[in-house]
Amino acid sequence: MNVLRHAWRNIWRNKRRTGITLAAVTLNTAILIMVYALMDGMIKHTVHSATNVVIxxxxxxxxxxxxxxxxxxxxxxxxxxxxxxxxxxxxxxxxxxxxxxxxxxxxxxxxxxxxxxxxxxxxxxxxxxxxxxxxxxxxxxxxxxxxxxxxxxxxxxxxxxxxxxxxxxxxxxxxxxxxxxxxxxxxxxxxxxxxxxxxxxxxxxxxxxxxxxxxxxxxxxxxxxxxxxxxxxxxxxxxxxxxxxxxxxVPMLNDMVRLFDTVIWIFGAIFFLAAGLGVMNTMLMATYERIREFGILKAIGTSPWRIVSNMALEALVLSVTAAAVGLILGLLGTYYLSAVGIDTSLFAGEFSFSGVAFDPIWRAAFSVEAAVVPMVVMCVICTIASLYPAVIAARLDPVRAIHHV
Amino acid sequence: MAQGVGDSPPCESQPVSLSLRPALGFKITACLITLLLALLFTPTMARAEQQVLTPKEILDRVDDLVRGDSSHGKMTMTITTAHWKRSLTIEGWSKGKDKSLMRILAPKKEKGTATLRSGNNIWNFLPKVKRVIKLPSSMMASSWMGSHFTNDDLVKESRMADDYDFELTFEGDKDGQPVVEITCIPREDAAVVWGKVIVTVKKNDYLPLEVRYYDEDLILARTMTFEDVGPLGGRILPRRFIAVPADKPRESTLIVYEEMAFDLELDDDFFSLRSLQR
Amino acid sequence: MIVRLAWRSIWRNRRRTLITVSSIGLGLTCAIFFIAMADGVYVQLINDAVRMQAGHVTLEHPEYRDAPAIDLYLPDTRALRTQIEKMINVERTKLLILGQGVAKSGVGTVGVSVMGVEPSVEAKTSPLVNNIISGRYLEDTDGSLIVVGSKLADRLHLKKGKKLVLTTNDVSGALTEELCRVAGIFETGVDEIDGYLIQAPISFLRKLYGFPPGGATQLGVVLKKASAQRKVIKWIQPIARENSFSVYPWQNVMPELASYIKLDRGSNLILQAILLFLILFTIFNTISMSVLERNKEFAVLKAIGTQSFHMRAQLILESVFIGLIGCFLGLLVGGLASYALQIWGFDITSLYSDEISISGFAVSPIIHAKLSGSMLFWLVGIVMGATLLLSLIPMRRATNVNIAETLR
Structure with a gap:
């Protein structure tokens, strides 16, 4: 408990840096949750459109x-x-x-x-x-x-x-x-x-x-x-x-839906990549800026292991907090997108394709997976991204670390 | 006229043209068609003298049956399918090669229903709703009145001699009577779906006995039989006619001619939409 | 001077610069790849459909669109055709006759859609040519040969060389029929095509329907570039009007496909906007972090009397450099990746362990990306502009830094 409190206090030592990191993780998590739910919703939407009219x-x-x-x-x-x-x-x-x-x-x-x-x-x-x-x-x-x-x-x-x-x-x-x-x-x-x-x-x-x-x-x-x-x-x-x-x-429709799924998940993967890289970069930058601090810690005799584990804990606390906030925001957004939806008839009229009449309202679909996967991914990326510079710092000799720009 | 329920094969989605009854595009040579419809009999068959004729001449003889001015007759058509059996009494008139009018007399439900053919067009009059409808080309392949004939069969003109090459393939006794069997091989470019058609006629008077249709793989597709030769409209002619699809041997359409008259005075006006509705 | 200062300054802290540059570059890569892939999916769809049907631009009898009927045909298209083929961006023109009929074999009868084509033109445009599963596609000298869909062939027991009688109403409404023989069988995986379509040489259908020579129900214009559609329509319009033909873009001829693509594009647009937001947010984060971490440096600069104007100019230049390098990186990686996908494509079916039955061109399982100059231009513009704008926000704080406070 003590360790946690210490980490928490440490995080808020540099408010601006933490603020930026927190914002990055929160927003990326929230967006990923919403996008995940939207894509899930689009697949359900296709199936729903395929079956709900007559089939x-x-x-x-x-x-x-x-x-x-x-x-x-x-x-x-x-x-x-x-x-x-x-x-x-x-x-x-x-x-x-x-x-x-x-x-x-x-x-x-x-x-x-x-x-x-x-x-x-x-x-x-x-x-x-x-x-x-x-x-x-x-x-x-x-x-x-x-x-x-x-x-x-x-x-x-x-x-x-x-x-x-x-x-x-x-x-x-x-x-x-x-x-x-x-x-x-x-x-x-x-x-x-x-x-x-x-x-x-x-x-x-x-x-x-x-x-x-x-x-x-x-x-x-x-x-x-x-x-x-x-x-x-x-x-x-x-x-x-x-x-x-x-x-x-309607086997053809089934195949179409499956192909569609795949395309959507490829899109989803790009999203995860973009969000993951964004958080990673932010975290890398934030940790690198602290290498000097690690040097001082090392100079006063802190063991490298201690530095790394402290850093990891801080990153974990930070990312879990951010992801939790992100989860709340994401769920709120998802709730809105599933209750109200996006009216696709704004950009496309009524139509059917290969025997499927599409419902013009595209709604997000709630699922535990959609909430958990982005959160976990974000936390893991954050922690790893912070560990890398921390490990480097821990191995540096204190003098160089302090002068590290 | 009505394509329907029958055993119509699937036609899930197609356009305006629905696919219909399989295997029954009874593309019949004109002599058969007209026999069936009790039209166009002419007295040219009167001379039954013995002559040696070529296969083509024999079929021309059969074909000659159709070269008449006009006819009027009454017949019963009995249709047997796997699911039902019913009889229709029909009165029909014809003039020339391409005009005919048929009216159903019984049963009660269909009484007054009439079909007019003029050229390549078919109209139906439906007394129940008091309307005339013109049959679209997509319905040509569908069954006429639920029988094993299609609307298309009604409008086919005689092209037997143009479409086929003939060969005398058998001459002798069959079932105790002397017959001549002629095999008709469709010409390369003829609009005929069959692989061959075998026509059997009686040797002495060239009255048709049987026509068998084979598909391109030379598998029998359907058989038509002519029976009960006797006086009809002052002529000696077969009075019963049975069509059986080869893939459904238990189904058939039987036509029995009750009365017949030839060479009447019929106005062109008789074959108009107006008289269709009378 | 300032330029050199800025350039040197960004390389003083290589790691920070690399992170910022990579944020921009990877973000741009994701965006390019995403949009190129999304675009590629329907470019393929449109391309196949348009080439198989009536071209990017279609000329018809003015009343045909509302109630298609065989007697609403274009009587003579020859002069018009040569004129259109001379236009730039026009790859070729194709004549079509679209009609209905009844196909009969010894086995049965099926209602069919009949499509009259010019075999040599079709061979160069239509994807159907690549979907022949037995026999061969039509040739110009074919006379009354036809190709039929696989399901139709099954139903009528058709094989190469077999007979088929086609019955239909000609332009005067009279019943007409012709014998044809099967040259080949195609399979596209689309029931509506495989089960009901017959393609025949247009000359044969002219005979069947009673069209004059040169007559057709549609004159399709296939373009080299789909984007030239509007221009080409504008050029064709006056000469079509002289002939009293109507001109339609493919979107009117295939409204279902058009709205499907519109819908898809619309939902993609939403996803693209979210993705772009995500990327810009990361860029903003890295830039503001790097600027804020340099507070001390700014304080020193200010202390030695550097004017804030100079400082700002230098910071802007730094952002320009970073943005440019980032964009270059993004263009390189994203562009190359998309280009590779554009050339080789990616067969999604390889992701499935079991057989997936979609063949042909209804939904192609092979994804190709589609790069376009304007897309790259816009993305780079947005990322560049955003980088500059986003760097302005932390910059204000940097130049207003409190020297005493910061240097303490």
Whole structure:
């Protein structure tokens, strides 16, 4: 304790020097913590953007459905999945799909029809918030339809347009119906933009004579539960179904996210390098200035070991204090960046890339790692940087050390 | 007309053009197509005299079936797939090579649904919503009324003689009747996906019995069979027609002709959008 | 005189100078490397996309952009093309026909995107040419040969030499079809390309769609330097207007890519700003530390009657020297490191133990840096300016040093 107090007093002997060093370590730690959290947040942001609009963290399909999208390969027992998901508090949205023709005036195009439950969809996913005009489907069936952006454009359809739909129903008969466009989606991924025509589950059932077939259930815990666990939690026993995580569902996206991660961590490494070098230089300079002092200490008979250990202790006390202050500042900054975030739409409009619609708000992500790693790195660098000149001083003979400039 | 649910293969993301039913781009020679649609039968087949004909002449004979002015008929189309089976009663009219109109009489759900083909275009009239829609080219490959025929098959014009080289590969008895088998090899530059097509016709009257389509690897892709030869519209013709995709042998589309009339007076105006909606 | 004094003064305490110089130099190195790497990532992305698609600048029928349709084409581009190709900064021009169609083989039918290209031009511009996995890319004399994506080939059981019938509507809306044969199969790793794209010689598609000779849906201008885009658009605009064509930058043609890059650049900008702040802070720290430690020296100088004007001039000069040396060091190390990364690139996939499936050009796994003169200029300017400004703050205190107090 005594040693610590001594070190503490020593540190404040030269207030200006200590002030500068302290400021350097504090600020660098705080910034590193924030940058770490921001980068972590950016990765989470990408994953979140990838999964939160429609894909979800996990999807269940009937066996073989994804190979040929056959209408008849639906989930044999969707209720069992929904019950398991509800029991584990994981959001689940059941969907039906079928192909057909949409036509407005003289324009027509092929489309993939979705039969959804608007209430669940709204609760579990963010598709309803991604409309460029109009509104999402209501909870009651209303003969309304929501179109993908490019599909609407190629049909010259607007909100309120009457859409003729022709499909081959599940019993082979010809299903046709008139719907009114209630909303047009923003760009949320190419396959939706170009082909999605979204209906209420009840309307879909009537159009396709589908008998309530469910082709897909998308699960989303909104990042609260790791994806693999979600997959395990929602899968009932003895199901003839395929359960996949988004990483398997969109492997390209998974690879993209991984590449993105790597790039971000290379950036992060540059940050650590810059901050580390900065602190090291400041500390080196501060210690070198004290070589004369070490010379005097040595002249009065202090052992070199004592000088070095004193110095190390001082550096440690200084850097821990600074890092602690830095931690507080960093956490405050991170809190702000995670609560408010940075609105990236300031420099980029709405967009999607490779099937991922990005949330425009970039938020930092809290994690223990993000707080601890920068602190430890800073303290270690400080102590080492101060040891080097101290060791040199300890080995110098006192006279030279005193005259050392 | 409606492409659909059926066993449509995936088409996750593609543009306006969705990919449809696989393996069923029944690109049929004109004689078959028109048979199927009960159009264009002409009386040129009347003379059934025995002659020695070259393979090309034989197929020209078959092709001659289509060189008519107009026709009117009624048929039932029974479609069997792995998931459902249903029958449609259809009334059809045709004029020249490129005009036809078909209207569904039964079942009730589809009654009044009509398809108009003029040139290379197809329009559908949907009585339920009282609208006419024009089929985009991207839908040409999709199934017509859920059958094993595509919209594309409806608009194909006769190019048999232009597209293929012919060879008489068999002449003799098959299943107890004398037949002639002609192998059609697509020409190098013909817009034909098949590796070869084998047409079997009866030797005495050159009525078609069977057509088999092989893909480029010479694997059978589909078979069409003609049965029940009898009087139809004053002619002797096959009255049943069955198409079977080779990869789904349990599926089929069967067409049975009930009545037929040839060389009627039909206005061009009859094949207009206005009459489509009547 | 002062210059020599300053120069000698900074070398009197070599260690201190070295630390300050290294702070500046290493800081600059980090900044250069960081920005060059970030820039490199999307330069590559833009470059690949632009070369594969319709160039840095695209000419189209005025109505095409809003509702692309095959009948909205450029009837004759030949005269315009020669004019554009004469402009400086233009590497070459490429004609494209973009259309939709249905591809049929004996096995099945798939809706496809059809892209008509001039094979010899495409071979020099498009990265697709390097992604042929079997057979070969198109050649000018190919007639009705095509290249198809790997997934499409799987679905239709296509191999080199196999037949395919392409059905579509021509410019008059009539149904038309042509036979083609597969010359090669490409794989890019992007489903939308591998599963649905067919490339064919433009002459073949003109026949299919009924275009006049020289007709195309797009005239793309590939630039030598992406930065010349605005200038080139300005030059093309009047002659395009005569032909009543519209001119678009690639950002309008590929808005998703443009906004992705904008977003990426935006978040990078934030990180760059933080990094720069960090570096400047370190420079400030080292400078103020070194100046403060020299209080005694200043006191002596003042005591022997040196004017504070002279002292300041000397200090400023010292900062200039230190800044210059630091910047030189930073330029050397940062520049060389970035240059090496620019030339050789770094394959991130080597960091993964397992196979990563991204191939081709959607997201290139090989990172290349991109150095630019203006970036270096700005960074050096900022660091230099900051060094000078930051040295002013402690300097005021140095020249106002209390002689008696300090020398005691």
């Amino acid at each position: 979800g963290e996990v999807q269940a399909h009937g066996e073989g459905y994804r190979e040929d999208l056959s209408f008849y390969k639906s989930l044999p027992d969707p209720e069992a999945f929904l019950e398991k998901a509800a029991a584990n508090n994981i959001g689940a949205a059941p969907r039906s799909y079928g192909f057909g023709l949409v036509s407005v005036g003289s324009k027509s195009a092929g489309a993939l029809f979705w039969g959804i439950d608007p209430a669940l969809e709204r609760e579990v996913f963010d598709l309803d918030e991604n409309l460029q005009s109009g509104r999402f489907l209501l909870e009651k069936p209303e003969q309304g339809i929501v179109l993908g952006k490019k599909l609407a454009r190629s049909l010259h359809a607007k909100v309120g347009s009457e859409i003729i739909v022709v499909v081959q129903a599940a019993d082979g008969s010809l299903g046709n119906e008139l719907y009114t466009v209630t909303g047009i989606l923003k760009s949320v991924g190419d396959y939706i933009d170009r082909g999605a025509a979204i209906l209420h589950q009840d309307d879909f059932r009537e159009l396709f004579v589908s008998g309530g077939r469910i082709h897909e259930i998308a699960f989303n815990s909104r990042g609260k539960i790791p994806v693999e666990e979600v997959a395990a939690m929602v899968t009932p026993a003895n199901q003839e179904a395929e359960v996949r995580t988004w990483r398997e569902l």
